[in-house]
Amino acid sequence: EAQVTQNPRYLITVTGKKLTVTCSQNMNHEYMSWYRQDPGLGLRQIYYSMNVEVTDKGDVPEGYKVSRKEKRNFPLILESPSPNQTSLYFCASSLGGRPYEQYFGPGTRLTVT
Amino acid sequence: AQRVTQPEKLLSVFKGAPVELKCNYSYSGSPELFWYVQYSRQRLQLLLRHISRESIKGFTADLNKGETSFHLKKPFAQEEDSAMYYCALRETNTGNQFYFGTGTSLTVIP
Numbered sequence: 412e413a414q415v416t417q418n419p420r421y422l423i424t425v426t427g428k429k430l431t432v433t434c435s436q437n438m439n440h441e442y443m444s445w446y447r448q449d450p451g452l453g454l455r456q457i458y459y460s461m462n463v464e465v466t467d468k469g470d471v472p473e474g475y476k477v478s479r480k481e482k483r484n485f486p487l488i489l490e491s492p493s494p495n496q497t498s499l500y501f502c503a504s505s506l507g508g509r510p511y512e513q514y515f516g517p518g519t520r521l522t523v524t
Numbered sequence: 525a526q527r528v529t530q531p532e533k534l535l536s537v538f539k540g541a542p543v544e545l546k547c548n549y550s551y552s553g554s555p556e557l558f559w560y561v562q563y564s565r566q567r568l569q570l571l572l573r574h575i576s577r578e579s580i581k582g583f584t585a586d587l588n589k590g591e592t593s594f595h596l597k598k599p600f601a602q603e604e605d606s607a608m609y610y611c612a613l614r615e616t617n618t619g620n621q622f623y624f625g626t627g628t629s630l631t632v633i634p
Contacts, residue, residue, distance in 0.1 A: 442620065453530075453610060453626035454568075461620060469621055501568070510620050511558050511612075515568040 413438045415516040417502050423522045424492055432487045432519050434502030440514070441507030443485040444469070445477065447498040448518075454501065460485055461507060492523040527551055528613050530625035537601050538633045545596040545628045547585075547611030556614040557587055557594040560624075563607045571596075571609070581605070601632045 415436045424430055434443065444459040446469075456469030460479040474496055476488040485504075489496060499520050503513035529548045537543045549555060559571040572580045574587040574594060585596045594611060611625040 444622070446624075451626060453528075454612075454624035456622050456624075459620055459622075467620070470623065503568075511556065511573055511614055511622075512570050513568075517567065 413514070415502055415504050415514050417500075417516040417519045419519060420517060421520050423524065425524055426493055427491050430489050430492060430521075432489075432500060432502075432521070434485045434487065434504075434516060435483050436485075436502075436504040436514070437483065438504065438506075438514065439482065440504035441482070442510045442513075443479065443502065443504045444513065445475070445485070445487045446501045446503065447471065447496075448501060449498050457487070457500075492521075494523050497521060497523045527623040528611050528625040530609075530611055530628050532628045533626070534629050534631070536631045536633055539603055540600050543598050543601040543605070543630065543632075545609050545611075545630065547594045547596065547625060549592050549594060549611075549613050551592075551613060551615070553615070553617050556616055557585070558612045558614065559583070559585055559594075559596050560610040560612055561607050562610070563604075568610070601630075603632050603634055606630055606632045 418433045441462045445457040446454040448454050455471045457475050458477040460466045502516040505513045557574040561571040562568045583598045608627050608629050610627045613623045615621045
């Protein structure tokens with residue numbers, strides 16, 4: 412089954428404790444992206460990747476890191492999480508030629524206390 | 525700067541009535557505009573894109589460059605249309621950055 416998976420689905424952590432949210436897709440998609448969703452702000456793109464080893468900043472990259480060492484995986488790293496990073500995070504993937512046809516993951520709800 | 529604006533957070537219409545979800549954008553180049561939809565307990569998914577000029581599930585959207593709008597319309601709303609709708613813009617200068625609006629929650633009243 413074609414899908415985008417994220418882990419964990421829920422996470423409560425404390426300020427400053429490094430964490431990684433994994434994202435994996437099994438559709439051989441070139442384009443992958445991370446978004447955060449906040450009430451009243453909609454979805455905002457954090458980082459995206461056109462292919463392996465190619466990543467670019469989105470609209471709100473501060474406080475986040477990403478890597479794309481393999482085509483199927485695109486982890487989101489928070490080196491020193493802060494409470495303002497409490498949010499619902501979505502990973503998405505698509506074919507490189509059709510980046511708009513994004514397949515979204517189920518979301519990861521992160522709470523930073 | 526907010527590139528995509530959806531002025532209505534909530535919209536309710538009766539079944540069979542026309543529905544229009546508003547979207548305005550600001551972008552200096554030639555944008556690509558899209559509508560995404562999230563039904564209850566489902567993932568966000570692409571509904572339609574302006575370039576294709578197609579009708580999906582009875583919905584259409586026309587890009588009006590003069591008014592910088594991309595409103596989503598359907599002549600007769602159905603209960604299954606109840607969902608969250610997001611307007612999105614893809615930058616064509618860089619090619620791959622997306623900007624989403626804040627979303628409109630549509631409820632179709634039986």
